Amino acid sequence: MDDDDELKRRIKNSLWGLFISDALSMPVHWYYHRENILTDFGKNGISKYEDAKHPHPEAFMIGRPYNPNIQRAAQLQRNVNIIPAEFRKFYETTLEQKEKVSLDEVNDKATGNAVADAAQRYHYHHQLKAG
Numbered sequence: 001m002d003d004d005d006e007l008k009r010r011i012k013n014s015l016w017g018l019f020i021s022d023a024l025s026m027p028v029h030w031y032y033h034r035e036n037i038l039t040d041f042g043k044n045g046i047s048k049y050e051d052a053k054h055p056h057p058e059a060f061m062i063g064r065p066y067n068p069n070i071q072r073a074a075q076l077q078r079n080v081n082i083i084p085a086e087f088r089k090f091y092e093t094t095l096e097q098k099e100k101v102s103l104d105e106v107n108d109k110a111t112g113n114a115v116a117d118a119a120q121r122y123h124y125h126h127q128l129k130a131g
Helices: 003-028 034-041 070-075 085-090
Strands: 064-066 091-093 103-107 114-116
Touching: 003 034, 085 091
Parallel strands: 064 091
Antiparallel strands: 103 114
């Protein structure tokens, strides 16, 4: 095997490692406490491809701003409606909203951010399936 073939093989294997590790870690993104991983995924934590769990015990991405410049986007012919209508309630946004999420009284200890009521704690990958 020449040096070019070896380099290509190493790059290919590195990319596969990246894809596999990203898919394995996806359901535990934004978990800050090991006990929550063990509660949601069992005593061994993540040991296989898993769906993202709902509700997410530590979801905190509530009330984050998304205020696109709608006029400028129109000039550039860019779509600003990147947040589906049913999820806009989780953001402070200039996009049309039909409802707002209700927040728990306490903030998340790890981030200091507001936390949604338990049933509304969506993982930001909540629609992704295992693998």
